Amino acid sequence: MTDDLFQMSETFEDSLSEMKGRMPSDAGLLKMADMFKILSDPTRVRILYALSLSQLCVQDISELAQVSQSAVSHQLRILRNSGLVNWKKSGKQVFYSLDSDAVRTLIEKASEHSLT
Amino acid sequence: MTDDLFQMSETFEDSLSEMKGRMPSDAGLLKMADMFKILSDPTRVRILYALSLSQLCVQDISELAQVSQSAVSHQLRILRNSGLVNWKKSGKQVFYSLDSDAVRTLIEKASEHSLT
DNA sequence: TGCACGCTTGAATGAACGCTCATATGAGGG
DNA sequence: CCCTCATATGAGCGTTCATTCAAGCGTGCA
Numbered sequence: 595m596t597d598d599l600f601q602m603s604e605t606f607e608d609s610l611s612e613m614k615g616r617m618p619s620d621a622g623l624l625k626m627a628d629m630f631k632i633l634s635d636p637t638r639v640r641i642l643y644a645l646s647l648s649q650l651c652v653q654d655i656s657e658l659a660q661v662s663q664s665a666v667s668h669q670l671r672i673l674r675n676s677g678l679v680n681w682k683k684s685g686k687q688v689f690y691s692l693d694s695d696a697v698r699t700l701i702e703k704a705s706e707h708s709l710t
Numbered sequence: 711m712t713d714d715l716f717q718m719s720e721t722f723e724d725s726l727s728e729m730k731g732r733m734p735s736d737a738g739l740l741k742m743a744d745m746f747k748i749l750s751d752p753t754r755v756r757i758l759y760a761l762s763l764s765q766l767c768v769q770d771i772s773e774l775a776q777v778s779q780s781a782v783s784h785q786l787r788i789l790r791n792s793g794l795v796n797w798k799k800s801g802k803q804v805f806y807s808l809d810s811d812a813v814r815t816l817i818e819k820a821s822e823h824s825l826t
Numbered sequence: 827t828g829c830a831c832g833c834t835t836g837a838a839t840g841a842a843c844g845c846t847c848a849t850a851t852g853a854g855g856g
Numbered sequence: 857c858c859c860t861c862a863t864a865t866g867a868g869c870g871t872t873c874a875t876t877c878a879a880g881c882g883t884g885c886a
Contacts, residue, residue, distance in 0.1 A: 631750035
């Protein structure tokens with residue numbers, strides 16, 4: 595805002611600094627953005643969607659998501675590190691599952707919102 | 711799945727192809743991922759958050775979001791193209807606002823989920 | 827013990843992205 | 857008209873990121 599308008603300038607400047615105080619912290623913003631970044635890749639969304647249907651081993655995920663097994667593994671590492679999926683070894687296979695119903699709900703909400 | 715286990719193989723293969731049918735379309739997945747991609751950048755989230763507080767001109771957004779005016783303008787173009795914000799010219803200034811309450815709700819939901 | 831299978835991991839590659847800097851557009855005031 | 861202010865836009869640049877390819881590792885079976 596320019597400073598050539600006194601009466602308005604004050605009002606707006608005040609509400610601006612007020613808003614500044616209401617802006618979320620950088621840490622919070624980063625966390626939020628990172629959350630969304632995880633969901634911003636079609637492959638990862640495919641994987642999560644598949645896992646929302648059932649617990650699956652890596653090969654099955656690979657087939658359902660139509661991505662090479664290696665690529666799936668890379669993405670699964672990201673999902674693992676972000677805490678969105680759990681995994682357990684069973685012999686030679688590793689079974690992945692969604693970590694919580696919260697994620698499932700999030701995906702559903704997302705599809706509701708973006709698929710309309 | 712390997713083909714050395716007959717009775718299980720059938721069951722799993724069947725549910726796999728069943729799941730394949732339940733996987734969302736590529737177009738839908740892309741749309742969903744793109745939606746999230748927009749929210750995956752801290753600067754854009756800052757901008758959207760600022761706009762959730764009030765309608766704002768570019769300079770104010772720049773100050774609230776702590777980003778250069780040019781960077782803000784670039785990001786606003788993306789937000790404009792994605793239909794998340796509206797804008798109207800008023801003299802030399804351009805005022806931006808959130809397109810709908812849906813976005814506002816989405817941001818709130820996101821922060822709820824990721825800030826805990 | 828050796829080999830096949832399922833999965834992971836690291837390096838390399840190409841694409842996408844966000845920022846900056848410089849320039850352009852356009853409206854208003856002197 | 858010219859100059860300034862508010863914003864937009866384009867090129868260039870460094871970074872991030874997803875995929876592929878090749879190699880590594882652990883498990884189970886012959």
